[in-house]
Amino acid sequence: MAENNSAKALKKELEEILPLKLGQIFQTYGLDLDELLVPLKWKPMILLIGNYSSGKSTFINEFLGKEIQRTGQAPTDDSFTIITAPDEGEPEGDLTGSTVVNDDRFPFEALRGFGEKLLAHLSMKRVRSDVLEDIALIDTPGMLDSVTEKDRGYDYLGVIGELAKLSDLIVLMFDPHKAGTIKETYKVLRVTLPGAAGEDRVRFVLNRIDECESLEDLVRAYGTLCWNLSQMTGRKDIPRIYLTYAQIEGRHVPEEFKVWSKERDELKKSLLDAPRMRLYHMLQEVDNVVRELALEIEALDGFKRRFKKRLWRFFKSLMFTATAAFFFGDLVMNLLTGYPDSPFVIDLVTGKFGLDSLLWPIIWFLLVIAGGSCLFQKITFPRFVRRYALSPDALVVLKSPYERDLWPRIRARVAELIERHARRYVWLPHSKNLEKVRGFLKKDLQSFYEKVKQY
Ligand SMILES: Nc1nc2c(ncn2[C@@H]2O[C@H](COP(=O)(O)OP(=O)(O)OP(=O)(O)O)[C@@H](O)[C@H]2O)c(=O)[nH]1
Ligand SMILES: [Mg+2]
Structure with a gap:
């Protein structure tokens, strides 16, 4: 498939360019570039969800041209089934839930946390098929x-x-009888999918329309669904809803419904777009993580700038104190202990100034510098670090709602970096790194978006 080949080429290009352009920076800021792409390394995936008996399994069988899933009235499936082709050299057949979540070829590790009960209701069916x-x-x-x-x-x-x-891609399937149950599912999608972009992944389907008694009945069901959807999405526009029905043997479809038969084909065709959607998905994921990184660098740059200011203030008062100690240190000593006989300023005034008059001033000067450095290292700097590790919010200016969304996700990470590696981060060239990261978002990533759009 030429289309998939170019999807693969683009994916490869992205996988190559990321380490090249950002590998070093990711490492510098404690992020793992490989981790970013791991969940996306497997095949593109299409998730079918919806109320029971809405026709999900029937649709899958039809899409693949094989009777793979059991179908039937009343709740039929109580399991999650991942259906795909076996890898080269591997046989067809089923894998159990625990194999699926423990095999690191597959990206389902996160499901382990849902417990044994889920694993008993999870499996992978491996079936030879071109599409799969x-x-x-x-x-x-x-x-x-x-x-x-x-x-x-x-x-x-x-x-x-x-x-x-x-x-x-996510197919959200309703049927005219039970559209209400979809509400909760949709809520989960909203919180899981990234921003508005995530919604592009969802295909809304009103299935089993052939069961509507009449056109009026269908219009009513469609209207209700649109209303429900707009309530759920909070959008003013209505997303496209595919109106579909399955050709079931022996079941008569009223003539007026046949105009919709092509919608089912269009839905199937749109699912073949999954590899391209995968690229979008990858780009969105990269986009998000790189923007998080940019904000993280910005915060650390803020930390560095504040540190420089603090250091400069400390340096100025240290110099002032050291200079005072240079001129008057031995004078105070003389007043307290009678030693040395002739303090530096007195020598200056009386014109008895010689090289040996400089001994105590220099000692005092160096003592204050040494003491001051010690104070800075042991007290001032740790206090400064603690302050920003506790409230890193002061370090960034959140300019857009998007940044305000991002910040809570990285706040803890910034605090941890400051707390654990402050000494390192106050010297790194953050603004140069930030420039590189922004350049990547603006140039490289945009050109990827363009390429995906075009092909
Ligand atoms: N009339 C009509 N019947 C359909 C249509 N699609 C599926 N069915 C029938 O509806 C019943 C349920 O279909 P399934 O494909 O098992 O539904 P499902 O969504 O997988 O159901 P669960 O696995 O229980 O969640 C089956 O008897 C199908 O033959 C359709 O478009 N029109
Ligand atoms: Mg089913």
Whole structure:
């Protein structure tokens, strides 16, 4: 597939350019570049969610042209099934939930935390199919109502959220009878997916429209759905809703509904776009992390600037004190102890000034410098560090709502870096690094976005 090849080439290019342009900087600021791309290293994924019996499994079977998933009226699936082709040289067949979450070829490690009960309801079906070479589909247990959700024995919505984070496309399937159950699912998606961009990943589908009694019935169902959606998304525009139905043997579809038969094909076609969506997904992920990095550098730069100011203030008073000690140190000593016989200023005034008059002033000067440095190292600097480690908010000016969203996520990391490595971070060339990072966002990343848009 030429299209997928160029998706792969672009992905490779991104994987090459990141370490080249930002590898060093990531390392400097304690971030792991590899970690950033790990969840995206596997195949593009399509997640299907929706209420029970909305036709998810039927749609998957139809999309793949094979009877892979069990279908039926009333809740049929109570498991999460990842469907994909086996790797080269591997046989078809099923993998259990615990194998799936423990195999580091797959990005499902985060599901381990949901407990044994989930693992018993998770599996991977490996089926040979051209389509599945490049993508994986995830069939999910249908949403029941929110009360029954709690009886599953694991955090169903939490799992959906985790899978949504990994997925490049999400099919949200309703049917005309039970559109209400979708509300909670959608809430999970909103918090999981990054900003408005995340919504591009969702395909809204009203399925089983052939079961509407009449066109009026359908219009009513569609209207209700639009209303519900606008309530949920908080957007003024209505996202595209695919109106679809499955061709079920022996079931008569009224003539007036047949105009919608092409919508099902369009939906299937849009799923083949998953590899390209994967690239968007990658870019968004990179975009987010690099912007976080930029804000982190900005905060550390703020720390450095404040440190320089503090140091300069300390230096000025130290110099003042050392100079005073130079001129008057031995005079005070003389007044207190009678020694040395002839203090430096007296020598100056009386004209008895000789090289040996400089001995005590120099000693005093150096003593104050040494004492001052000690004071700075042991008290002033640790106090300064503690202050900003406790309240790093003072270090950044959050210019946009986006930055205000980002900051709470990195605040703790900035505090930790300051607390643990302050001595290092006060000397690093942050503004130069920041310039590089911003240049990457503006030039390199933008050109990637353009390329993905074009192909
Ligand atoms: N009339 C009609 N029936 C459909 C359509 N799609 C699926 N069905 C039927 O609806 C029933 C449920 O379909 P499934 O594909 O099992 O639904 P599901 O969403 O996977 O359900 P769960 O796995 O229980 O969540 C099956 O009997 C299908 O034959 C459709 O578009 N029109
Ligand atoms: Mg099913």
